[in-house]
Amino acid sequence: MSDKQARVLPRAIIASMAFVSGFCIMTIEMLGARILSPYFGGSLSVWGSIITIFMLALALGYLLGGRLSTRNPSANTYALFFICAAVFSLPVIFFADFIMEPIFLAIEDPRYGSLFASIFLFFIPTSILGMISPYSVRLMVESEKDSGQMAGLLYFISTLGSAAGTLGTSFYFVLWFEVNQILWGSVIALIFAGCAILLSDYLRNLNTRSSNPSHAKKRA
């Protein structure tokens, strides 16, 4: 654990997590227009509000995630991002109407109404999801030389996840499920991801602990 270059998690796990986060970001974003339309309509500006807020939230998330990755990067912190993102997505399921109603009443212009509603509904969970990307890069990179390649690989996988989330949601999920059911799907996927990270870390620690004494015995 003291070895700075030792990987905290297997690459396959980190890559899968990048996919899940990309998938969930776009699933929630695609549902955003459906969630806002009863109050703010289906005009182009509503989409504009949602995309703007997601972009700003991700931008902030990238910055904070990058900053956090410089201090003791650990599997626990990484897992916490997923679990927090899941928890902060819950208001979208439970309180969407409570959040949108006062905004609808206070702001006549649907452009600014939808902008504020997007902030209150989506900014925090999307920021947390944004933290995952730079943190994943930090956990994946072993040397300076392969840092660009690892970053590229992670962008590749998380963007594939985003594409899959976009297509899946807009083509199929909305035809099969209710909006809240799809959101629950995202929440559960994020919690599973967090648990998978913790489990993987736990098993790895178990292995290193049990294998070290045996190594010592053989050498002796």
Next chain:
Amino acid sequence: MRKNVRNLILKVLAGPVVFAFMTPAVVAETIHEARSKYRDITVTQVGERRCLLFNVHRGDRNQTCMMMNDRDQLVFDYTRMSFVGLLLQPEPESILVIGLGGGSIPMTFAELYPDAKIDVIEIDEAVVNVAEDYFYYSDTDNMKAHVDDGRPFIKRAGIRGETYDYIVLDAFSGDYIPEHMLTREFLEEVKKIMTDDSVLVANTFSTSRLYDHESVTYQRSFGEFYNFKLPTSGNRIIIATLNTLPPRGELVEASRRIAPSLEKFGISLTDYPRRLTTRVDWDMSRRELTDQYSPGNLLREN
């Protein structure tokens, strides 16, 4: 001599034009094109018939047409059918029309009921401009076009406690369906701006799975409603009220009384009562459309 030469030149030049008009597919002259946030808008004219089209490149049909030599005449069945609600509410004092198009529905109302307050909601400002510039639409003291989305407009009207006697929902004729105006919650908001004397006339779909889903949704929200289809029209009209529907006999009587005032618009109201039916011709097991589940655009393709 010079006149003859000029005539000759004119004839030579006009030759291909005349020939073009003689070919079986009459080529409509495009007199205006605009690209808005939502769609391509084209105005064409053949002879006296001027039409508004959305997204011609994707093969959409005419939205609305107007005869320039008889501007009162309503050219399409679905436009004429939108006045069927007069059978149930013959004296509307306040009218709400969602979806402007070329403006023929609100303009006809304005002519029929000059004292009625008419609100028209159109999401696309470019459509309002085209209606004003090419189809003689203009706001009056009593009639106003609002650039807004129908759903928030209705929600706000409901909160303010405003009601309308006659509501036309005509937002579904384009190529993209506003899914948030197909849901149960939306219909509950519409009911809030209705009184016991109000009538809702919704111009909607007659084909695809969406017909079933939509019918189930209206049924749950309003109970029994009148379904109105014409053999020549590709659409169907839903007529709904808060109260129980009046018997058909009353409608026949009303149609005889009102029909004369509608004749000049080409609306033969006396033909309508026998076309109205409450018969359930949809699959009642289909899922109701709600804000949680409303994939209208996907359902139409199936």
